[in-house]
Amino acid sequence: MDDLTLVARVLDGNTHAYRFLVDKYKNLVWHMVLRMIDHREDAEDLCQDVFMRVFRDIGKFRGDAKLSTWIGSIAYHICIDHLRRNQRDMVTMVENFTPAMLARVDIPENMGNMDRASVKKLVHQIIDAMPYHFRIVITLFHLEGFSYREIEEITGMPEGTIKSYLNRGRQIIHDKMLVQLPEIKAILFETI
């Protein structure tokens, strides 16, 4: 079922269509919200708010963009509003951010073993410790597979900024891994 047909059915009051829409896009919304909001209970409530807003505003969807982009944009703005309302002092803004702030990433004792799961866990911890701008751009690009253009539509950030966050984000991950796991330097980054 294409986006416009799905939207038309939801507008007709078909709850099965709405259920289908929720099932189709709930992981996208969950990933975005959880990456931006640290608190899990709040994240669940916000996911519900996102889909309630989707239902309320679905008549405004014209099909100019993909439905996933439109829903992503709603999720992004609801999270931004939530952060501004509740966590103003806790949010690290990009302009104030320095990689040294990632010192709060705790490395488990057995990280020296370098197994696959541990490295991935470390990467996720590093991402979680970044400002939300980095987190959301990395999530949308790498995890959800959106293009720069689509991320621009979702977040309103210029394409250059998105590319910059992606590059800086990757660099931060590399740098942090080097600091935390110096033993991989010889293997991973010596020729970079």
Added chain:
Amino acid sequence: MNRLDKRDELKAILEEALQEFPDIQLPSAFTETLISKLERKLEWREVLAEFGLKIGLVVGALAILAAVLFFPDKNSEIPVFTYLLQNWQVVTALAAIFLFTFFFDQVFLRFLFRRNK
């Protein structure tokens, strides 16, 4: 495994990590909870809309009645209006009781019954 192979493997792991999400799932009942929340909201909206429509009908009918009584002879005094204006406290109290009872019956009770179904 030589160093180049290890490097490629680690880079692959990094890419994989970026394309994966920590294993934190939405509650399995998320969709059901959301749909029932939405249905409750829609029911509430429907009940309120019906209530508004009924109140509108009553007020509209009274307004038409008043117009029918008033317009044929604007200068003469209509005893009903005079009586109502002189006893506005009683009229207001009766209207408030009517509105409350109507709201209780049409909105509150219906909403409670639907919710308990």
